[in-house]
Amino acid sequence: MKARWDILVVDDEEIMCESLAAWLREDGYAVDTAASGREALEKAKAKDYAIYFVDLKMPGGIDGIETMMEIRKLRPDASIIIITAYATVDTAITAMKEGAQEYIVKPCNPAEISLLVERIIRVKNLQRENTILRQKLTRQYRCHDIISKNPRMREIIELAAEVASLRSTVFIRGESGTGKELVARAIHNSGDRASRPFVGVSCAALAETLLESELFGHEKGAFTGAAFQKKGKFELANGGTIFLDEIGDISPKLQVDLLRVLQERSFYRVGGSEEVHVDVRVIAATHVNLEEAVREGKFRDDLFYRLNVIEVRIPPLRERREDIPLLVQHFIERLSHELGKDVGEISECGLRLLLDYDWPGNVRELENAIERAMVTCKNRVLTEEDFGFLSTALGERKQWSVPTHLSLQEVERQVITATLDRNQGNIKETASVLGIDRSTLYEKIKRYAIPR
Amino acid sequence: VNVFYLAAVGDVDGDVMEAADACVWDRFGFETRRLAPLPDPVNAYDLRRNQYSSVPILRDLVSRRPADAVRLLALTEKDLFIPMLSFIYGQAQLGQSVALVSLARLRQEFYGLPPNQRTLLARTLKESLHEVGHTFNLVHCPDPACVMSVATNIRQLDRKTGAYCRTCGVLLSESLSAVRRRAVASGETR
Numbered sequence: 177m178k179a180r181w182d183i184l185v186v187d188d189e190e191i192m193c194e195s196l197a198a199w200l201r202e203d204g205y206a207v208d209t210a211a212s213g214r215e216a217l218e219k220a221k222a223k224d225y226a227i228y229f230v231d232l233k234m235p236g237g238i239d240g241i242e243t244m245m246e247i248r249k250l251r252p253d254a255s256i257i258i259i260t261a262y263a264t265v266d267t268a269i270t271a272m273k274e275g276a277q278e279y280i281v282k283p284c285n286p287a288e289i290s291l292l293v294e295r296i297i298r299v300k301n302l303q304r305e306n307t308i309l310r311q312k313l314t315r316q317y318r319c320h321d322i323i324s325k326n327p328r329m330r331e332i333i334e335l336a337a338e339v340a341s342l343r344s345t346v347f348i349r350g351e352s353g354t355g356k357e358l359v360a361r362a363i364h365n366s367g368d369r370a371s372r373p374f375v376g377v378s379c380a381a382l383a384e385t386l387l388e389s390e391l392f393g394h395e396k397g398a399f400t401g402a403a404f405q406k407k408g409k410f411e412l413a414n415g416g417t418i419f420l421d422e423i424g425d426i427s428p429k430l431q432v433d434l435l436r437v438l439q440e441r442s443f444y445r446v447g448g449s450e451e452v453h454v455d456v457r458v459i460a461a462t463h464v465n466l467e468e469a470v471r472e473g474k475f476r477d478d479l480f481y482r483l484n485v486i487e488v489r490i491p492p493l494r495e496r497r498e499d500i501p502l503l504v505q506h507f508i509e510r511l512s513h514e515l516g517k518d519v520g521e522i523s524e525c526g527l528r529l530l531l532d533y534d535w536p537g538n539v540r541e542l543e544n545a546i547e548r549a550m551v552t553c554k555n556r557v558l559t560e561e562d563f564g565f566l567s568t569a570l571g572e573r574k575q576w577s578v579p580t581h582l583s584l585q586e587v588e589r590q591v592i593t594a595t596l597d598r599n600q601g602n603i604k605e606t607a608s609v610l611g612i613d614r615s616t617l618y619e620k621i622k623r624y625a626i627p628r
Numbered sequence: 629v630n631v632f633y634l635a636a637v638g639d640v641d642g643d644v645m646e647a648a649d650a651c652v653w654d655r656f657g658f659e660t661r662r663l664a665p666l667p668d669p670v671n672a673y674d675l676r677r678n679q680y681s682s683v684p685i686l687r688d689l690v691s692r693r694p695a696d697a698v699r700l701l702a703l704t705e706k707d708l709f710i711p712m713l714s715f716i717y718g719q720a721q722l723g724q725s726v727a728l729v730s731l732a733r734l735r736q737e738f739y740g741l742p743p744n745q746r747t748l749l750a751r752t753l754k755e756s757l758h759e760v761g762h763t764f765n766l767v768h769c770p771d772p773a774c775v776m777s778v779a780t781n782i783r784q785l786d787r788k789t790g791a792y793c794r795t796c797g798v799l800l801s802e803s804l805s806a807v808r809r810r811a812v813a814s815g816e817t818r
Binding site for chain 1: 677681682683684709710711712713714715716719720721722762767768778780781
């Protein structure tokens with residue numbers, strides 16, 4: 177594993193270069209040598225070394241400190257260790273000021289140099305891991321990474337990409353587990369705020385007072401236990417995006433505060449008198465019918481209209497069953513990696529079972545089901561038996577059978593009525609689910625005298 | 629090219645040479661031979677440090693390596709150093725053919741303790757297997773019990789078991805097989 181890291185030893189003394197390089201190679205590192213500052217710079221241009229050992233005193237041309245400064249310009253992330261035979265406080269301070277990571281006096285104890293290199297490599301390994309994880313996280317949540325071939329989902333993905341760079345508030349609606357946060361992250365990561373923070377808050381998880389200080393922060397002494405000033409999520413998201421999940425659950429007082437932030441882009445910390453200004457894009461989400469809450473007076477209509485600028489409705493998984501095979505394959509690939517299981521595919525019967533299931537918990541439930549099946553699976557292929565835990569729910573569903581005593585018109589009437597009920601009378605949604613256009617739906621509602 | 633040579637640089641305890649010889653034959657399975665004792669490495673002596681620089685000694689050993697040598701392991705009583713470090717127990721050419729081990733700091737006397745021949749032999753064998761391991765391309769092993777783990781003080785050296793761990797053992801076997809195949813091929817060419 178160590179061989180992935182390259183080290184360059186820079187010293188005009190051949191024996192010094194050769195012996196240190198040999199010693200480091202025995203430790204498993206790939207080591208090159210350079211006899212002068214100039215040669216070191218040439219080599220630094222050609223290869224990205226993780227660590228440079230640079231001798232402070234090199235006659236002719238450029239000395240150790242100058243070499244280090246030039247290397248730092250070329251390779252800002254490299255770690256440079258300055259070596260000298262004469263330790264003085266002045267040279268140590270100069271070396272460290274100019275960016276040396278360490279400063280060692282030769283000859284040193286073998287343990288010292290071993291530990292030093294090990295420590296630097298440990299940090300570099302963590303940095304590399306961090307970069308990979310960050311890339312992975314960002315990649316996972318870009319618009320084009322959302323898996324779907326459903327026309328409504330494709331529309332949502334296109335809309336998300338279009339509005340990504342605007343500051344307008346986005347309101348995401350959908351049942352639990354449909355991927356509201358995923359869409360919110362995709363919008364954030366596809367826009368020009370991508371490099372800024374994305375801060376998520378679940379409004380349902382906290383009591384009113386806690387949520388208030390969580391969102392807006394508090395001043396020292398604002399309440400018992402407020403020993404320090406604390407920044408709220410709005411301040412932490414400054415320049416970026418705040419994602420307010422389960423917005424339908426916030427209290428009337430917080431609705432007023434939130435309305436003010438959306439209008440003024442400013443607020444007061446709890447217990448504070450100084451106005452805090454922020455540049456934050458708000459993305460809100462809910463799984464409840466907010467129009468109904470507005471009608472019942474539980475949710476402020478002015479806040480509702482402020483939030484509902486760009487509306488995104490994510491369909492439940494049962495209404496986009498064509499995505500199930502794609503999602504299943506995606507989860508198998510990802511989880512086989514994470515769980516370290518050699519599972520590569522799903523049998524036809526297994527997939528049929530997943531296609532027949534209703535997925536009340538949507539994509540999240542599907543992901544959990546795949547994970548559970550993979551944990552217990554003994555083979556390379558997931559089969560129907562691995563999803564035994566779904567059979568109870570399926571058994572109930574299978575009790576429904578094709579009616580043989582009804583006319584085709586009656587079946588159509590019942591299907592339209594049930595679909596309208598499920599979509600709370602929304603014509604556009606119902607027509608989309610039934611796969612017919614709106615005018616045809618209106619015509620059929622009229623023909624069958626279906627109440628709305 | 630299938631003879632494992634041993635050499636003494638300056639005066640070296642005969643029992644220690646015998647033990648190293650037996651250990652090499654036992655572990656690597658090559659025929660062993662001794663080079664005539666080499667003189668004191670006066671050109672490697674550093675008056676200021678009162679130690680011997682390992683690099684010129686290794687270079688000298690490379691020049692003296694017989695044509696049929698598969699490896700050459702040299703032992704010396706001299707205290708060795710490289711410019712960067714205050715001392716080294718030994719040095720080898722990674723993936724090449726020459727290794728050098730110093731007995732100076734393996735002796736209990738170095739630490740102000742009474743001499744102990746058994747301890748000296750055990751340490752010498754561990755350090756020899758370690759340096760020869762480098763010539764077969766083995767690098768330092770994270771398992772502190774493995775003979776290929778790095779020892780920067782005598783306690784760490786004593787903690788090693790004197791055997792290669794499973795991973796290093798497998799890598800060594802692969803390397804040894806490749807060396808043997810080359811030895812057979814060169815014999816056939818001749």
